[in-house]
Amino acid sequence: MSAPPASPLKIGVDVPWVTAWSEELMTGFGPCPSVDGAIAVAQIDKPGVGKPQYARNHVFRQRKSVREMLCPMCGKPTANGDRWSQTGHWTTAGEVRARNMGVWLPGDFPDRRPLFDAGGIAPLHRACAERSLALCPFLHDLPDQELKAFPDAWIIATLAVEARQRPGIANVPKAPIVAISFLQLIGVPDYAG
Numbered sequence: 164m165s166a167p168p169a170s171p172l173k174i175g176v177d178v179p180w181v182t183a184w185s186e187e188l189m190t191g192f193g194p195c196p197s198v199d200g201a202i203a204v205a206q207i208d209k210p211g212v213g214k215p216q217y218a219r220n221h222v223f224r225q226r227k228s229v230r231e232m233l234c235p236m237c238g239k240p241t242a243n244g245d246r247w248s249q250t251g252h253w254t255t256a257g258e259v260r261a262r263n264m265g266v267w268l269p270g271d272f273p274d275r276r277p278l279f280d281a282g283g284i285a286p287l288h289r290a291c292a293e294r295s296l297a298l299c300p301f302l303h304d305l306p307d308q309e310l311k312a313f314p315d316a317w318i319i320a321t322l323a324v325e326a327r328q329r330p331g332i333a334n335v336p337k338a339p340i341v342a343i344s345f346l347q348l349i350g351v352p353d354y355a356g
């Protein structure tokens with residue numbers, strides 16, 4: 164079987180940098196530098212080969228984009244004052260706690276404190292956000308087309324999956340372990356109380 168040819172689509176222009184490609188298969192789990200060596204889900208790294216899977220993010224690039232504030236479109240760092248989100252929304256500490264994500268919030272955040280839920284999508288450069296909006300049918304169909312400025316401070320939460328290990332000697336099952344899949348991002352604006 165010959166390898167699929169490199170795609171003519173250009174990453175960062177036609178296809179977001181964070182998007183997974185069809186040749187990027189999941190390979191299991193192991194220590195990952197994107198989360199300081201914690202156990203995380205692993206995936207082959209072959210961006211640009213095969214077909215882009217627009218509805219799916221590559222696990223390693225997704226975690227790296229959130230940890231290092233890399234723009235999901237171009238993969239380059241974003242800076243304070245140029246971080247924009249179209250898919251995120253304003254929420255409160257109380258709503259985050261109600262969704263059982265409160266473990267990630269400092270206990271002294273009052274429930275009414277506003278927070279910005281970016282989900283699993285790190286903020287983009289303004290220019291990249293505008294280009295995505297022009298190109299992506301999913302974004303174009305969202306009722307909320309407003310680009311929201313992402314706060315200059317944030318909290319990172321982890322989503323994890325239970326990963327089954329292969330049976331060891333004598334087929335004795337090993338205990339399942341927990342592996343980080345994607346990271347979630349919560350923006351924290353200044354709050355006067």
Ligand SMILES: [Zn+2]
Pocket residue numbers: 234235236237238239287288291
């Ligand atoms: Zn960008």
